[in-house]
Amino acid sequence: xxxxxxxxxxxxxxxxxxxxxxxxxxxxxxxxxxxxxxxxxxxxxxxxxxxxxxxxxxxxxxxxxxxxxxxxxxxxxxxxxxxxxxxxxxxxxxxxxxxxxxxxxxxxxxxxxxxxxxxxxxxxxxxxxxxxxxxxxxxxxxxxxxxxxxxxxxxxxxxxxxxxxxxxxxxxxxxxxxxxxxxxxxxxx
Amino acid sequence: xxxxxxxxxxxxxxxxxxxxxxxxxxxxxxxxxxxxxxxxxxxxxxxxxxxxxxxxxxxxxxxxxxxxxxxxxxxxxxxxxxxxxxxxxxxxxxxxxxxxxxxxxxxxxxxxxxxxxxxxxxxxxxxxxxxxxxxxxxxxxxxxxxxxxxxxxxxxxxxxxxxxxxxxxxxxxxxxxxxxxxxxxxxxxxxxx
Numbered sequence: 001x002x003x004x005x006x007x008x009x010x011x012x013x014x015x016x017x018x019x020x021x022x023x024x025x026x027x028x029x030x031x032x033x034x035x036x037x038x039x040x041x042x043x044x045x046x047x048x049x050x051x052x053x054x055x056x057x058x059x060x061x062x063x064x065x066x067x068x069x070x071x072x073x074x075x076x077x078x079x080x081x082x083x084x085x086x087x088x089x090x091x092x093x094x095x096x097x098x099x100x101x102x103x104x105x106x107x108x109x110x111x112x113x114x115x116x117x118x119x120x121x122x123x124x125x126x127x128x129x130x131x132x133x134x135x136x137x138x139x140x141x142x143x144x145x146x147x148x149x150x151x152x153x154x155x156x157x158x159x160x161x162x163x164x165x166x167x168x169x170x171x172x173x174x175x176x177x178x179x180x181x182x183x184x185x186x187x188x189x
Numbered sequence: 190x191x192x193x194x195x196x197x198x199x200x201x202x203x204x205x206x207x208x209x210x211x212x213x214x215x216x217x218x219x220x221x222x223x224x225x226x227x228x229x230x231x232x233x234x235x236x237x238x239x240x241x242x243x244x245x246x247x248x249x250x251x252x253x254x255x256x257x258x259x260x261x262x263x264x265x266x267x268x269x270x271x272x273x274x275x276x277x278x279x280x281x282x283x284x285x286x287x288x289x290x291x292x293x294x295x296x297x298x299x300x301x302x303x304x305x306x307x308x309x310x311x312x313x314x315x316x317x318x319x320x321x322x323x324x325x326x327x328x329x330x331x332x333x334x335x336x337x338x339x340x341x342x343x344x345x346x347x348x349x350x351x352x353x354x355x356x357x358x359x360x361x362x363x364x365x366x367x368x369x370x371x372x373x374x375x376x377x378x379x380x381x382x
Contacts, residue, residue, distance in 0.1 A: 029255065037238060038221065054254065059377060060223065062234075064253050073234050073253045077350075078225040078373045082233050095254045132256055132273040150255050153273035158255030185371075187232030 007112045007120035010140035015104065021046040021145070023165035025054075032155035044162075049101035050086055051176040065178040066096060072178040073189075081180045084189035094136050094150040094158075097124070113137065119146050204322030212305050212345065215381060217242045220304060222349075222376035224250070226293050229369070233293070235259075237374075241301070246283070248297075261287055263297075294370050296332055296353070303327065303334050304376065306348050321346070331355055342379040349376050 022045045029038040042056040049068070056062040061076035066086055074081045086096070104110060104124065113121035119139035126133065132152065139147035145165065150158045180186045219240045226232045235250040235257075248261040258273040261283055268283035270290050280286040284297040302309040306324045308316060314328035319336075323346055327334040338350035353372040 029251070038236065060375070062253070075223060075225055075234050077375050078223060078234070080225040080227065080232065080234065080373065082225075094256075130274050132258070152255060152258045153275050154249075154258055154260060154271070156249075156251070156255070156258060185227055185232075187227050187230055189231070189233050 007122035007138070007140055008110065010120060010143045010145075011104070011110070011122050011138060013143060014098075014140075014145055015100075018145075018167045019048045020168050020171050021098070021165065022169050022171065023145075023162040025160050025162050027056075027158065027160045030157040030159065034157065045171050045175050046099045047171055047176060048099055050096065050099055052095055052099040053175055054095060063178070064095070065176060066099065067176050067178060072180075074178070074180070074184070079184050081184055081186045082189045083186060094133060094148065097136065098145075098148070108136075202318055202322050205318050208322055208345075209307060212307050215305060215345075217382050218305075219380040220376050221378040222374060224295075225371075225373040226295070227369075227371040227373075228292075228294065231292075232371075239304075246301070248283075259291070294355075295372060296330065296355075299330055299332060299334075300353075300374075303351065303353070304348060304374070306336060306339070306346070324348075343381055345381070347376070347379050350374070351376075 022043070024041070025044055026039065026041040028036050031037050039059075040056050041058050042054065044052065044054045046052045050066055051068050052066045054064040056064075063072070063074040063076070065072040065074075069086060070083050071086050072081060072083050107128070108124035108126055111123045111125075113123050115121075116139065119141045121137055121139045123135055123137050125135040134151045134153060134155075137147075137149040137151070138145070139149075144167075145162055147162070148160045219238070221238045222236070224235045224237045233252070235252055238249040240247045244265045246261075246263040250259045250261070251257065260271045262269050263283040267279060267281045268286045270278045270286050272290075278286055278290050280289065284295060287297065288294055299309045308324070308327055308329055311330065315326070316324065316328075317326040319325040323339055324336050326336070332353055332355045335352045336348045337352055338348070339346040340349040351374045353374065355370040
């Protein structure tokens with residue numbers, strides 16, 4: 001049988017061999033006492049470098065699209081789009097990390113964590129102190145990306161769990177382009 | 190011929206009176222929702238978790254994908270704002286503090302009452318009710334507050350969608366060129382004692 005894969009190996013493999021990715025996700029936000037304060041779900045697509053799309057479906061519709069140059073956030077219920085340039089760095093948003101390219105070690109100190117509910121975990125602590133989050137933990141099951149946890153300076157945890165994921169699928173290029181719908185306010189952030 | 194009865198002036202509407210009296214006593218609550226802010230062509234999105242207990246308020250603003258978390262707390266002593274990089278600002282007034290740190294103009298003092306569907310204490314320029322005797326539109330302290338949707342929570346109908354704008358006006362009431370400020374608030378969850 002294959003040698004048990006460490007979290008670090010799975011992280012390397014994800015960044016070197018997985019150039020596009022799609023999955024359903026469920027997201028839960030836990031407050032600093034780790035009690036859940038919000039749950040949401042939807043679908044995401046990723047393509048290296050710096051392209052991703054998070055479509056939140058429940059409890060409300062929100063589209064977050066990184067088209068390689070800019071980050072668009074469209075809140076359907078509130079009828080507003082915000083847009084800002086992507087700094088391109090891996091430090092932009094933890095979600096950008098998954099779509100990033102380049103050496104992780106330049107931006108993070110990386111540490112394997114112990115096995116936890118049959119997943120191998122790694123911890124990435126940003127080297128820049130103003131990144132807005134304390135650290136990121138990524139869990140892999142049988143070498144496949146399973147959980148992304150972002151812990152911010154208040155100890156609030158945003159935990160995203162991926163299901164029915166596909167590695168290196170062919171993704172329509174227009175999936176990562178965004179055009180604000182008619183009549184919706186577009187604001188710069 | 191009998192003219193149609195004039196709609197009862199708000200202050201005579203018994204349903205509205207009873208509703209106001211009941212809501213005014215609710216001084217501990219928690220709401221969770223989403224906020225979109227706009228000033229001319231600048232703005233942003235945030236989820237909002239707001240916990241009030243009498244004089245004490247705690248508001249958590251979190252940006253998309255869990256980024257840019259800001260915590261604003263206020264009590265009788267004053268207000269404090271903390272960001273996710275542990276920076277701290279302090280001031281007497283929460284609204285001014287939020288503006289200084291983020292550039293967002295959010296009428297917190299008014300919102301504290303408006304989110305319950307109540308006018309804030311003090312003068313009211315204009316007030317319109319819907320057929321169920323609930324606030325439909327309110328002009329107060331320079332803000333125009335529209336209550337677009339209500340949802341039932343226990344004994345109360347509470348606002349679930351609000352559209353708040355401020356157009357700086359000249360004394361004669363004509364809009365000044367200054368930017369239009371806009372706050373769109375969707376409230377998904379209420380927790381009442």
